[in-house]
Amino acid sequence: MTENAKTIDDFLRNCEPKLTESATYLLKPFLSVVSLPKKHVLVKEKQICGKVYFICKGASRSFYLQNGVEVHTWFAFENEVIGSLRNFNNLPSRENIELLEESVLIAFDIAGIQTLMQENIEVANFVNVTILEYALFMEDKFFDLHMKPSNEKFSALLAHSPEIFQRVPLTYIASYLGISRETLSRLRAK
Amino acid sequence: MTENAKTIDDFLRNCEPKLTESATYLLKPFLSVVSLPKKHVLVKEKQICGKVYFICKGASRSFYLQNGVEVHTWFAFENEVIGSLRNFNNLPSRENIELLEESVLIAFDIAGIQTLMQENIEVANFVNVTILEYALFMEDKFFDLHMKPSNEKFSALLAHSPEIFQRVPLTYIASYLGISRETLSRLRAK
DNA sequence: GTAATTTTGTGATATATATCAAATGAAATT
DNA sequence: AATTTCATTTGATATATATCACAAAATTAC
Numbered sequence: 001m002t003e004n005a006k007t008i009d010d011f012l013r014n015c016e017p018k019l020t021e022s023a024t025y026l027l028k029p030f031l032s033v034v035s036l037p038k039k040h041v042l043v044k045e046k047q048i049c050g051k052v053y054f055i056c057k058g059a060s061r062s063f064y065l066q067n068g069v070e071v072h073t074w075f076a077f078e079n080e081v082i083g084s085l086r087n088f089n090n091l092p093s094r095e096n097i098e099l100l101e102e103s104v105l106i107a108f109d110i111a112g113i114q115t116l117m118q119e120n121i122e123v124a125n126f127v128n129v130t131i132l133e134y135a136l137f138m139e140d141k142f143f144d145l146h147m148k149p150s151n152e153k154f155s156a157l158l159a160h161s162p163e164i165f166q167r168v169p170l171t172y173i174a175s176y177l178g179i180s181r182e183t184l185s186r187l188r189a190k
Numbered sequence: 191m192t193e194n195a196k197t198i199d200d201f202l203r204n205c206e207p208k209l210t211e212s213a214t215y216l217l218k219p220f221l222s223v224v225s226l227p228k229k230h231v232l233v234k235e236k237q238i239c240g241k242v243y244f245i246c247k248g249a250s251r252s253f254y255l256q257n258g259v260e261v262h263t264w265f266a267f268e269n270e271v272i273g274s275l276r277n278f279n280n281l282p283s284r285e286n287i288e289l290l291e292e293s294v295l296i297a298f299d300i301a302g303i304q305t306l307m308q309e310n311i312e313v314a315n316f317v318n319v320t321i322l323e324y325a326l327f328m329e330d331k332f333f334d335l336h337m338k339p340s341n342e343k344f345s346a347l348l349a350h351s352p353e354i355f356q357r358v359p360l361t362y363i364a365s366y367l368g369i370s371r372e373t374l375s376r377l378r379a380k
Numbered sequence: 381g382t383a384a385t386t387t388t389g390t391g392a393t394a395t396a397t398a399t400c401a402a403a404t405g406a407a408a409t410t
Numbered sequence: 411a412a413t414t415t416c417a418t419t420t421g422a423t424a425t426a427t428a429t430c431a432c433a434a435a436a437t438t439a440c
Contacts, residue, residue, distance in 0.1 A: 071336065071338075085322070088322055117318070124315055128318045131318070131322055132321055134325055136275060136279065138328040138329060139275065139284075141332065142331065142335070148261075149426085150426085171386095171387070178336060179427075181387090182427085182428080183428075340396085359416090370397070370399075371417085376397095376420085
């Protein structure tokens with residue numbers, strides 16, 4: 001989507017696909033910058049939050065509760081978009097999103113952008129490309145998680161998202177991979 | 191997308207979101223009906239096929255080869271769309287798609303439709319909605335496959351896609367769930 | 381800087397599932 | 411209808427990983 005945006009203007013200037021003056025002018029009212037502390041909860045399970053966020057700086061974890069235990073679904077860092085896609089269809093989120101670090105985010109108002117999409121083909125195609133990217137990203141995750149022996153799942157994650165192992169506690173990663181934290185610790189020892 | 195379409199006109203008349211006369215007129219040249227026998231291979235791993243297909247009648251399996259063994263990624267039936275989304279970004283397919291039964295399909299020319307999307311906002315939003323649905327569907331699959339004990343993965347699949355157990359060999363289903371066919375057979379016995 | 385809390389690592393046992401082998405059952409082919 | 415091929419079931423053993431218990435290390439808070 002965009003690389004290393006620090007402000008709304010950065011974001012709109014550098015985003016992919018490129019936007020014309022008129023499209024950025026239309027989009028701008030629906031974007032805002034927010035600074036939030038570690039452990040802030042952006043999205044709550046079973047609720048509709050109405051926003052998606054681009055991470056300028058920081059990190060987040062996504063997880064849902066299953067019989068009282070946290071099951072992790074992903075971790076995001078700079079230049080990634082977080083927030084439930086289900087918002088676009090007015091479906092409640094299935095996961096919580098919490099900040100792992102102090103963060104700076106750009107918030108997008110979904111309802112406003114969806115209205116724009118009906119009128120402006122450039123905005124429609126911009127969102128289109130972003131959602132397509134997300135779908136392809138989900139496919140990648142699906143393939144990696146589908147790997148059978150635990151050590152291959154571990155290797156796939158390490159190969160495709162090494163940053164996770166630098167910035168996320170092992171316990172959360174184990175929960176994402178569907179293995180116990182002890183097993184992950186032992187796998188990593190090799 | 192559409193329910194129970196048997197012809198191109200059916201499809202265009204009943205599709206969701208609704209299309210106007212002018213949009214259906216633009217789309218029509220890029221659709222065609224094909225009848226294919228069981229075991230026909232629609233999409234080959236590592237190739238770009240340039241089409242996606244809507245299943246009017248029939249069933250398919252999707253799988254990739256890992257060290258010579260087939261690992262299944264999904265099964266599709268009537269009223270579902272198959273074909274690699276990666277085509278939209280000119281990326282080769284990661285999976286093979288093969289028909290499990292004699293089938294009738296509507297083929298969509300991706301390049302043609304992508305050109306239309308640049309000009310016609312109605313077509314853009316139609317494809318938009320379809321891709322969004324696909325992304326949400328991938329999320330659902332991801333959540334179900336993320337279930338930890340094998341019996342929960344099994345139950346989740348049975349609950350959300352019972353048809354699979356009627357029309358797909360157990361061996362393929364076990365391969366999708368990432369468990370051995372013996373274990374699946376024993377799980378089902380309960 | 382010390383205490384408290386959280387995170388990670390190591391060992392011992394229990395358990396689920398893979399694997400191997402063989403038998404039964406169902407479909408497709410001639 | 412008979413034969414071949416493919417799919418499912420059942421049993422016995424091996425193996426990987428979960429679980430439990432605790433120790434060590436690293437972070438965070440005071």
